[in-house]
Amino acid sequence: MRKKNSPWLNAPYVLWSALFILAPLALVAVFAFTDQAGRFSLASFEYIAQNQQLYLKTFGDSLAYALEATVICLLLAFPLAYFMANARQRTQRLLMMLIMVPMWMNFVICTYSWRSILEDHGILNTALAWLHGLVSKEAFRPPALLDTPGAVVLGMVYNYLPFMILPIYTVMSKLEPSLTEAAQDLGANRWRVLEQVVVPLSIPGVVSGVTMVFVPSVSTFYISQKLGGGSSLIGDLIELQFLGSAYNFSLGAALSLILMAIVLVCMLVMKQFSDGEESAFVV
Amino acid sequence: MNKDIVIDLKDISVAFDGQPVLKNLNLYIRNREFITLLGPSGCGKTTTLRVIAGFLEPDSGDVIFDGASCLGVPPHKRQVNTIFQRYALFPHLNVYKNVAFGLKLLRLPAAEVERRVEEMLRTVNLTGFERRSVASLSGGQQQRVAIARALAVRPRVLLLDEPLGALDLKLRKDMQMELKNIQQQLGITFIYVTHDQEEALSMSDTIVVMDEGEIQQIGTPKDIYDEPKNAFVADFIGESNIVDGVMLADFRVRFAGMTFQCVDKGFAPSERVDVVVRPEDVDIVPPGSGVLQGTVTSVTFKGVHYEFIVDVQGFKWLIQSTDVQAVDDVIGISIKPDEIHIMKKSKYSDLVGDYSCFSDEFEEMSNPETDSEEEEE
Ligand SMILES: Nc1ncnc2c1ncn2[C@@H]1O[C@H](COP(=O)(O)OP(=O)(O)O)[C@@H](O)[C@H]1O
């Protein structure tokens, strides 16, 4: 007979969840449905509905940017994870280090340093100018790299790529080698093995990775400000309400709730794909 | 060149990290033969199969398939299929799709795929399991799916790597019969790997006894049992008493302090040899009248017969008989000439001794492969 766990054993966890997960959520909800004086009010939602043109565009932009970043991350991460999982132990460890190092650096510093790379007279354009000088006598007009949608997506990909690689790599490195051998044995060449065994069995990792890239990308607020010029995404709008000049907690909270609802719907759609398979990324 | 030979392994050598695993292996396999690689865990059986299947290129030597070398031919182009040690069923596909996997790669028409899958599932008694997920099947059922999947593509040769290792005894016996039937029914060459000598003896046309990457003996089960080539084979295949002896002349051997008539000849005068006597071949006679005399030190009832350990001048003999004896009884031992088998001395001579301790059981206990398999079940 197993001894029943004392309810007190769970107490710290329950307390933790209440304090750091439920309380902030409740707070957000309270802010969203009250006015400045603390009375119940739907003013913020009404305001959003009145200005839906603006907000629809911002939400749409955010989703589009996040989707783009997620797809690019997936396209980069899948082959890399596959290569890593099949490399020698030493190569695997080295690559893992290289992937982890940017995660140890401060997110703000990383994003800021991209500025100096992408600036008109930044590192990249200087290099381009030099290359241009080699082949042409004409004056070099630096292409605008910073403050473009591309730069924002680049920032997201750079920051969140490891979260795509790791779960996929984890799943792939746990694949039984005998499964790929069995497929080869039955007549599958390298591509068929990849298509019919490796890809389908990596789906749980892909689902985790997509979730872990998409969710932070859709709500990010720093990357778009620093790399996208004035362009603002929904994360920036929300930040503005809490820390910025607008200073309207209620509106910020209402936007947050709507964003959460959208993310929730996205996750449910993703869940259809994974079909109840357990998440691969176990922390 | 013999037309009947499907696979010919010529001088195959394989080493991992400088450690030789197969040493100049020479072996040919006849069409429709049931051939078994038998040897202790780690002797290179799986490695041999991997060389044949194409997963491993030998360091030297040649693999001839149907008269042509198939070195460098990737596994997916070889007409050989494998039943892996742990089945390796595709967890994301149901039973039907597992069996259809190879057929779809052949781009057969859908109707033909379906016909063949159903046929194979019938052969392995799994009709009605098409939509089941492989994870929901028992070990024996998964084994059948693996067999159906490999046979569906109609390979010339099927490689089976300890396919029954993870099954319990009863199921194992049933599957042995079934596999043998399937092999005869379909007329496919089976290369079967096991470390279980009984399994090898009961199923095979030919047994290849291996140890440390070398073939010790190739022969029919009867050859191997009755005429083991060296002390390793004698010890590995069934119980045997292996005694130091000296060949006095043709048909005359001296061991345990006495001279015996035997049926072997062709040894040098006074050549030192290993003498094998199977426990069931020893006759117990009243003491005094027998040529050898010893004291019973242990008695075990084995269901049909008794097993005695008998101390003959300090050497412990294993004797099986239906007669009842008690511990400390003094008995006579008589051995007929054709029950004495003489082997040349080999590097194994000093390793196999008498039955002062049950070496066989110790072997079983320290066999890592058996251990881990039982744990995982
Ligand atoms: N990929 C490998 N790398 C290094 N050593 C290996 C490898 N595969 C097998 N070996 C070694 O080769 C020997 C024979 O292995 P194997 O053919 O699997 O034995 P068996 O199937 O007879 O138990 C063992 O000592 C094993 O440790």
Ligand SMILES: [Mg+2]
């Ligand atoms: Mg093996």
